[in-house]
Amino acid sequence: MTSAAAPTGHDYVGAFAESENRLPGANVAWVRNLRRAALDRFAVLSFPTTADEDWRFTNLGAATKTDFQFPSLGREALSTAAFEDSAFADLGMARLVFVDGRFSPDRSTLSDLGGYITTLCAVLDDDPDRLRAHLGQHAKWQDRAFDALNTAFMTDGAVIDVPDGVTLDEPIHLHIISTADEQPMRSHIRNVITVGRGARATVIETHVGVGSGVYLSNPVTELVVGEDAVVDHTVLRHESPEAYHVGTLSARVCARGELSTHSLTLRGALVRGDLRCVLAGDHARAQLDGLYLATGTAHVDNHTHLEHAAPNCTSRELYKGILDGQSRAVFHGRILVHQDAQDTDSKQSNSNLLLSDDARVNTKPQLEIYADQVKCTHGATIGQIDADAVFYLRSRGISEAAARGLLVYSFANEVVERVNAGRVDHTNELGDRLAKHILAWLPQGDMIREALAA
Amino acid sequence: MALLEIRDLHAAVEGDEILRGVNLIVEAGEVHSIMGPNGSGKSTLAHVLAGREGYRVTGGEVLFDGRDLLAMAVEERARAGFFLAFQYPVEIPGVSNTYFLKAALNAIRKERGLEELDAMDFMTLIKEKAALLKMDEALLKRAVNHGFSGGEKKRNEIFQMALLEPKLALLDETDSGLDIDAMQIVAEGVNALRGEDRAIIIVTHYQRLLNYVVPDFVHVLYEGRIARSGDKDLALELEEDGYRSVA
Numbered sequence: 001m002t003s004a005a006a007p008t009g010h011d012y013v014g015a016f017a018e019s020e021n022r023l024p025g026a027n028v029a030w031v032r033n034l035r036r037a038a039l040d041r042f043a044v045l046s047f048p049t050t051a052d053e054d055w056r057f058t059n060l061g062a063a064t065k066t067d068f069q070f071p072s073l074g075r076e077a078l079s080t081a082a083f084e085d086s087a088f089a090d091l092g093m094a095r096l097v098f099v100d101g102r103f104s105p106d107r108s109t110l111s112d113l114g115g116y117i118t119t120l121c122a123v124l125d126d127d128p129d130r131l132r133a134h135l136g137q138h139a140k141w142q143d144r145a146f147d148a149l150n151t152a153f154m155t156d157g158a159v160i161d162v163p164d165g166v167t168l169d170e171p172i173h174l175h176i177i178s179t180a181d182e183q184p185m186r187s188h189i190r191n192v193i194t195v196g197r198g199a200r201a202t203v204i205e206t207h208v209g210v211g212s213g214v215y216l217s218n219p220v221t222e223l224v225v226g227e228d229a230v231v232d233h234t235v236l237r238h239e240s241p242e243a244y245h246v247g248t249l250s251a252r253v254c255a256r257g258e259l260s261t262h263s264l265t266l267r268g269a270l271v272r273g274d275l276r277c278v279l280a281g282d283h284a285r286a287q288l289d290g291l292y293l294a295t296g297t298a299h300v301d302n303h304t305h306l307e308h309a310a311p312n313c314t315s316r317e318l319y320k321g322i323l324d325g326q327s328r329a330v331f332h333g334r335i336l337v338h339q340d341a342q343d344t345d346s347k348q349s350n351s352n353l354l355l356s357d358d359a360r361v362n363t364k365p366q367l368e369i370y371a372d373q374v375k376c377t378h379g380a381t382i383g384q385i386d387a388d389a390v391f392y393l394r395s396r397g398i399s400e401a402a403a404r405g406l407l408v409y410s411f412a413n414e415v416v417e418r419v420n421a422g423r424v425d426h427t428n429e430l431g432d433r434l435a436k437h438i439l440a441w442l443p444q445g446d447m448i449r450e451a452l453a454a
Numbered sequence: 455m456a457l458l459e460i461r462d463l464h465a466a467v468e469g470d471e472i473l474r475g476v477n478l479i480v481e482a483g484e485v486h487s488i489m490g491p492n493g494s495g496k497s498t499l500a501h502v503l504a505g506r507e508g509y510r511v512t513g514g515e516v517l518f519d520g521r522d523l524l525a526m527a528v529e530e531r532a533r534a535g536f537f538l539a540f541q542y543p544v545e546i547p548g549v550s551n552t553y554f555l556k557a558a559l560n561a562i563r564k565e566r567g568l569e570e571l572d573a574m575d576f577m578t579l580i581k582e583k584a585a586l587l588k589m590d591e592a593l594l595k596r597a598v599n600h601g602f603s604g605g606e607k608k609r610n611e612i613f614q615m616a617l618l619e620p621k622l623a624l625l626d627e628t629d630s631g632l633d634i635d636a637m638q639i640v641a642e643g644v645n646a647l648r649g650e651d652r653a654i655i656i657v658t659h660y661q662r663l664l665n666y667v668v669p670d671f672v673h674v675l676y677e678g679r680i681a682r683s684g685d686k687d688l689a690l691e692l693e694e695d696g697y698r699s700v701a
Contacts (some may be wrong), residue, residue: 387507392544392598395504396558396614397532397565406557410548410597448557 009065010186013043016152019070024156025124030132038141038151045145057330057362058272058301063244068186068216070153071100078179078210083107086177087238087437088206091429095173101155101187107175117172120157120190131159134192138222138250140276146246150220154190157219160203164196164226171202171232180213180240191221195229197254202232204430207247209240209268219247225257227281232260234419234430238437239268241296248274255281255310262419263290263319265300266437272301279306279313279341290319291415293441294327294359301330306348308341308371317348320415322408323359331363333378339370348378353385353411405444412438455520457482457653458622464513464678465502471512472498474678480622480653487656487664487689490675491697496657497541499675500626504538505531519621532558533565535621539611539628546598551610554598555580555617562618583616587643604631612643623647624655629663641666661693674700 016039025031047064048055078099083089096117097107103119110117123131141151158174176189195201207217217239225231239245245268253259265271277286292300306315321329331350352361365378385407393403416438419431439445458480465473472495480486490496502509503516505528516523518536526534546554559579560570571579584591587609599607608628615623625644629637644654644667656667664672664686672688673680674697681700682688691699 386544386546388544389546391506391528392540392546393549393554393557394528395532395538395540396554396618397529397561398557399529399561400527402557402561403529406549406553407546410546410550410553414548 010067012149012152013039015070019153023153024121025128028124028128031124031128031135034136035152038136038148041142042145042148042152045143045148048145054303054332057328058270058299060244060270063216063270066184066214066216068184071102071185071187078104078177082179082210083177086175086208086210088208088236088430088433089175091173091204091206091433093171093173093429095175096158097175097177098156098189099177100179100185101189103156116162116166116168117158117160120154120159120192123159130161131192134194134222134224135190138224138252139220139248140250144248144274146218147220147248147250150188150190150218150248153188154220155188157190157192159191160193160201162195162199162201165198166196167200168202171204174203174205176205176207176217176219178207178209178215178217178239178243180209180211180215180243182213184214184216186216186218189217189219191219193221193231193233194224195226195231197226198228199226200230204234204236206236206238207245208238209243212240212242214242214269215240215244217243217245217247221249223249223251223259225251225253225259225284227254228256229254230258234262234264235273236264236266236430236434237268237271237273238266239271241267241298242269244268244270246272248276250276252278252280253284253286256283257281258285260287260418261289262415263288263302264415264419264434265290265292265294265302266441267293268298268300270299270301272303274303274305276305277307277315279308279310279315281310282312284310284313286313286315287418288315288317288319289415289418291412292319292321292329293412293438294321294329295324295441296327297325298327299329300327303332303334305334306336306346308335308337308344308346311340311342311344313341313344315346318415319350320411321350321352321361322355322412323352323361324355326356326358328359329361331361331380332366333364334366335368335376335378337367337369337371337374337376341371342373344371344374344376346374346376350380351411352382353408354382355385355408399447401444402447405442405448408442409438409448456480456517457519459517460514461516462514463499463502463516464511465498466510466512467498467508472678473502475514476675476678476680478673478680480655482621482653483650484671485648485654485656485667485669486671486673487658487669488673488675489658489661489689489692492659494675495678496659496675497626500538500541500624500657503536503624504528529561532618533562537615537618537620537623539608539615539623539625541627541630543599543607543611545600545602547600549598551594551596551598552580555594555614558614559617580617583613586616586646587613588639589613605633605636608632609636609640609643612640616643616647619647621651622653622655624657626657627659628656629658629660637663638666661689664689676700
């Protein structure tokens with residue numbers, strides 16, 4: 001087993017042996033066994049290469065050779081100023097803050113969050129068995145190297161358990177910070193969210209970097225949407241420009257449950273987001289949205305894996321990307337319709353806007369249908385700004401630069417508008433912040449702001 | 455000085471000369487109609503005046519309000535008061551009509567030295583203009599022309615014209631695809647904009663819109679030139695005899 005560490009730059013197996021007894025749940029047999037089993041799987045699987053179909057267009061390259069340190073279990077030492085500077089820190093809502101994989105109680109407002117929310121560490125200390133049915137049960141650590149890595153090393157995260165029939169009026173914000181230090185670090189946040197029958201919840205994860213250096217953020221969220229439950233889940237990634245982020249959301253939606261997800265990638269050297277969603281009960285619904293912005297040499301890879309495992313389920317997928325510079329994007333949307341998932345209704349769409357001649361996109365829909373009564377459509381587009389639309393806007397007095405900016409902004413806006421659309425309180429702080437971020441990101445942002453001012 | 459003066463305009467599309475010496479003078483306050491059979495150069499003329507790419511001017515000049523129109527960027531023409539109502543309005547998914555109108559109106563007001571409208575005045579203004587065109591206010595919230603019916607798109611063009619108050623509006627086949635009710639609404643909108651300071655050019659294949667918006671002058675474009683000019687009766691004559699009489 002020790003030899004598995006040889007091709008990588010970091011001795012994961014050695015680090016595990018060193019830290020195992022200090023990891024949360026160390027004295028709980030099933031947690032210990034889960035971690036060890038996951039580490040064994042990681043040692044066998046090792047980091048994926050481009051020979052792996054699911055990683056064909058994403059080369060982890062230097063990430064596999066970097067000696068990422070596993071931070072000690074001591075308290076985090078992030079200055080208040082650095083914290084406040086971290087993007088999307090304050091969304092005006094109750095939040096849990098994690099820094100480099102550790103819970104930061106002083107910066108969290110746990111008390112405002114009712115009794116339904118706590119941390120992974122706290123549960124594994126106090127009442128580990130309540131997690132047994134879920135922790136490690138939805139993430140595919142048996143065959144996904146990064147899910148395995150997370151499962152072996154998970155340090156902390158949020159545990160949200162909304163009882164049957166309860167509506168959380170406020171969204172929950174999980175602010176997950178990685179600090180870019182001289183020595184690259186890695187973090188493995190694990191969230192477990194279970195929303196009971198007929199319950200409603202909105203969860204926003206913001207994964208952000210402080211500083212501009214290298215680190216590896218490797219979060220995993222396991223999510224169960226109960227029968228008739230409604231869940232809105234956002235993952236926003238604004239990592240350091242040098243950072244690696246490889247994360248997974250693994251969701252299971254029970255009968256008549258509704259899940260909306262928003263996968264928003266704004267920054268990071270290499271960002272890979274996997275979304276696995278199983279529609280497990282009759283009439284379950286999923287709306288999976290994504291938006292990715294990339295510039296420079298950034299690489300963004302979204303993999304969605306949607307499983308229709310029950311009849312009469314509906315799924316909608318809309319992923320949009322805007323690429324500038326020499327950036328690269330990958331979209332791989334797999335839809336698997338089981339034999340008994342009759343009357344499946346599924347639509348997938350991936351559109352990409354290229355702002356430069358050097359940006360590149362690889363998009364691949366993949367439908368596997370074993371039922372005979374299904375309605376499945378998919379479409380992918382890669383294009384540049386529509387010249388006819390630019391002309392139309394200019395013919396109404398709008399400058400060429402503002403017209404281009406407006407079209408790019410609007411391209412993104414379709415996804416932005418739906419962020420938080422399902423929120424109970426109908427405010428859209430995150431959507432507004434996101435819109436501002438996109439304006440700031442666009443070269444013509446000032447012009448668009450000016451054009452729209454009134 | 456005429457508001458628009460086209461002198462011996464020649465233009466080519468992909469190497470084919472479509473306009474072969476167009477001459478036209480339009481004074482403020484006038485309504486002109488340019489008619490002609492398919493392929494006579496009507497839409498080419500509209501696009502050349504609006505500044506669309508792909509049309510090469512090979513000769514002649516166009517003065518708009520004393521300025522060299524052909525030397526101006528597309529947006530400068532619009533800001534100077536030139537408006538083209540498109541034959542095929544472009545669908546722009548994602549850009550809400552309201553955003554778009556705000557951006558356009560602000561750009562044009564800025565050029566005219568007017569203050570930008572505040573949000574409330576802007577909404578009041580667009581509601582007033584929408585009522586004029588009997589536009590469903592829900593259309594204002596939708597993306598520009600996206601999923602609009604043919605008639606809604608054309609109405610949206612005239613609505614934009616009403617909002618932007620150009621000096622010269624060129625309506626390119628605005629009547630095509632309109633049913634009789636929509637045509638009357640569009641015509642009312644156009645008539646409401648007739649005025650001493652404004653000129654309107656109606657490019658059309660058929661005479662029927664001219665029953666509602668009665669032109670001062672009618673010109674027949676044929677094989678890239680104005681072959682005949684007259685008053686509104688010329689349109690009726692063409693309706694009777696077809697364009698062969700011109701040839």
